Amino acid sequence: MKAYMFPGQGSQFIGMGKNLYKNSHVARKLFQLANDVLEFSITSIMFEGTMDTLKKTKYTQLAIYIYSVIKAKISHDFEPDMVAGHSLGEFSALSAIDVFPFEKGLMLVNKRASIMQEICESIKGNMAVVLGLEDKIIEEICKNDGGIIVPSNYNAPEQLVISGEHNALKRVCYSLKKIGAKKILILPVHGAFHSPIMEPAKKKFQEFIDKISFKDSKCPIYQNVTAQSVIKSEDIKKNLIEQLTSPVKWKQSIENMISNGAISFTDIGPGNILQSLVKKISRNFTRKI
Incomplete structure (x- = not known):
């Protein structure tokens, strides 16, 4: 079975997405849609901005989401049997498997990033x-x-x-x-994510996410909060809210995916850091069983 993984913050780099924009008509349309929905040029920040700007939470999360989803959408062999996303990467994974449209995901990620940025600046x-x-x-x-x-x-x-x-x-x-x-x-992030410091974000984010309609997932997604496979839209929403203050159980998620038949893992997003983590997890897990 084929598993696809979507990274979170920390995988950003200046110029991310520029080659996708140049080489794909579909990618160009989606990048432009992102600029239109956000009402500012996120592509300028991604393609030609400074790292100081890009690593701000309110831009980093959007950039990684946009890059990852576009990469999945233009990939001819993206046919996952299961998916997982590392923190922010859950939103990329969910959009890639059509739980919500690209532009709705942009709105969710933008709201999440804005709320988190506010907390980062106050605490x-x-x-x-x-x-x-x-x-x-x-x-x-x-x-x-x-x-x-x-x-x-x-x-x-x-x-x-x-x-x-x-x-x-x-x-x-x-x-x-x-x-x-x-x-x-x-780590090159501007906040204490997945900690009690993010508690004020949960209520605000829940009020927003409740306005966005989700579909059930067409393949299992192994979410950070439980490390278990999830299909139902209401469970997915609940886990996205809880994720703000709960730890990312990435190691446990990969172990469960292996136990449930995953034999190949592919990174969809900037960099390949998740691939290196899977190798370490797999070696250790194989020894344990």
Whole structure:
């Protein structure tokens, strides 16, 4: 069975989508539709902007969504048996399999990004990837800190992202280094996503998402919140709202996809970081079973 994966924030780069625009009539139409719906030139930011501008949440999320969905739409062999998206990537995946149209997804992502950007500007937080420690050790250190700091992305074996308030993140990173973390990297994002800091976003986003009609998925989507396959539109909506404050269970999702028959995994979006994560997850999972 064929699985397709859609990346989240962190995979952006200046010039993303320019080749798609040049080489595909369908891509050009969709890029122009994006500019029209958003009422500003997101393509200018993507093709010729600065990285400082592009990495702002309100632009990053739109850029990755647009690039990923267009790439799926112009791919002649995009026939998934199952899909998964990493954080923001869930919206790309859902549009690609026609749960909602491209332009409706733009509205959802734009609203989500705007709400998250507001919170990022009012509460200073950040995220860091921790390499070389078991999940349970990191979970315990976060729990014992006492500040707002939680595991936020279970990416791969011994690769877990933590998210929270700036000072709490600094304290926990210091503690993790002392007990043997191989490497800790601060991520190029402007907020503490998938943490309690994002709680104010949930009500606002729910009010907006309830106005958008979803279809049931035509193939299973393994959503971040549960790592389980989902088909029904009402379940998909609920999970997208909960995702704002819940951890991304990427490792668990890939393990479940493998258990349910996935034998090939393809990245749809900028970069191939998810492909490298799948290799690590697959090797470890195969050893466990």
